[in-house]
Amino acid sequence: xxxxxxxxxxxxxxxxxxxxxxxxxxxxxxxxxxxxxxxxxxxxxxxxxxxxxxxxxxxxxxxxxxxxxxxxxxxxxxxxxxxxxxxxxxxxxxxxxxxxxxxxxxxxxxxxxxxxxxxxxxxxxxxxxxxxxxxxxxxxxxxxxxxxxxxxxxxxxxxxxxxxxxxxxxxxxxxxxxxxxxxxxxxxxxxxxxxxxxxxxxxxxxxxxxxxxxxxxxxxxxxxxxxxxxxxxxxxxxxxxxxxxxxxxxxxxxx
Numbered sequence: 001x002x003x004x005x006x007x008x009x010x011x012x013x014x015x016x017x018x019x020x021x022x023x024x025x026x027x028x029x030x031x032x033x034x035x036x037x038x039x040x041x042x043x044x045x046x047x048x049x050x051x052x053x054x055x056x057x058x059x060x061x062x063x064x065x066x067x068x069x070x071x072x073x074x075x076x077x078x079x080x081x082x083x084x085x086x087x088x089x090x091x092x093x094x095x096x097x098x099x100x101x102x103x104x105x106x107x108x109x110x111x112x113x114x115x116x117x118x119x120x121x122x123x124x125x126x127x128x129x130x131x132x133x134x135x136x137x138x139x140x141x142x143x144x145x146x147x148x149x150x151x152x153x154x155x156x157x158x159x160x161x162x163x164x165x166x167x168x169x170x171x172x173x174x175x176x177x178x179x180x181x182x183x184x185x186x187x188x189x190x191x192x193x194x195x196x197x198x199x200x201x202x203x204x205x206x207x208x209x210x211x212x213x214x215x216x217x218x219x220x221x222x223x224x225x226x227x228x229x230x231x232x233x234x235x236x237x238x239x240x241x242x243x244x245x246x247x248x249x250x251x252x253x254x255x
Contacts, residue, residue: 028171028190030156033249036117036199040070044204045092046149049078054097054125054141061145064170064182065153070195073149086122088112091205093121093152095145100126106135107144109151109251119203121152129255142181144253146170150187151251154194158186160230173234173253223250 035044046062048055058075066072078096079089086096088110106129111121125144129135147157147170159172166174169184224240240248 028156028158028187029194030151030154030251031249032116032154032194033111033113033118034116034154034194036201036203037195038198038200038202040195040198041068041072042070042195042202042204043072043074044153045076046073047078047080047089047092047094048075049080049083049086049094049096050125051083051097054145057138057141057145058095060142060182061149064146065149067183068188068191070191071153080122086124088120088122090120091203093123093149095123095125095149097125097127097130099128099131100124102128104254105252106130106140106255107148107253109148111152111249113247113249114203115245117199117203118152118154123148123152126255135255137177139177139181143170143174143177146182147253148251150183153191155187155190157235160235162234173230223252224248 035042046058048058050058062073062075076092078094080086080094080096083096084098084100086094086098088094103126106126108124108126109121110124111118113119123145125141125148130141135141150171155171157171157173158167158169162173162175164172164174166172166176166179167184167186168179169187170180170182171187172180174180222240223238225238226236227239228237229235234254236252236254238250238252240250242248
């Protein structure tokens with residue numbers, strides 16, 4: 001290539017990098033898991049199985065994720081049989097709170113997947129910790145609610161080191177959630193990449209058989225095999241194989 005052509009190519013690459021910097025850097029997809037749908041944007045229902053303390057927190061979470069250009073979330077009446085068991089419902093996400101016990105975790109997000117397609121999800125928020133002075137703040141509640149719902153959309157964390165400087169994203173772990181209560185542009189860009197295609201079928205709102213819920217006080221029995229853990233042990237990911245390409249993937253944030 002002649003020098004003039006090299007300069008032209010370098011200039012074009014620079015212009016492209018400036019035009020789409022966030023898309024190029026987005027990288028927090030959760031294993032490629034996503035909801036199947038035939039068009040964008042799509043609307044995902046969040047079942048409200050929450051008490052009055054948590055309901056406005058979920059409203060903030062839903063509004064935050066609906067800022068995405070590829071999806072909206074809408075809050076509907078919950079269908080879980082009990083808040084503690086938090087049974088999933090096909091084609092949507094059930095969000096529950098309860099005093100699940102001093103078992104170490106603040107929040108749990110679970111998705112049921114067929115291949116890489118999410119078919120249903122649950123979020124559980126542990127009041128055994130959120131009722132204590134250390135975590136009973138709107139900042140901690142917003143962080144965990146936003147993050148666990150983000151997982152059910154197919155997002156992973158941007159950073160799992162609690163001691164690093166805040167990234168301004170609820171998908172970033174922190175010891176001080178003051179500026180990490182909502183998604184940031186990086187999260188929205190990643191959703192754009194995850195959902196930049198459409199599928200021939202949809203798992204949104206599908207009348208799928210409901211998987212049974214479980215009392216997750218004995219979390220190790222339900223979650224299955226641990227497949228990832230942060231270096232400080234504050235986060236873990238588990239997979240439970242159901243056979244025939246079906247699995248439950250669980251993310252846990254520990255107190």
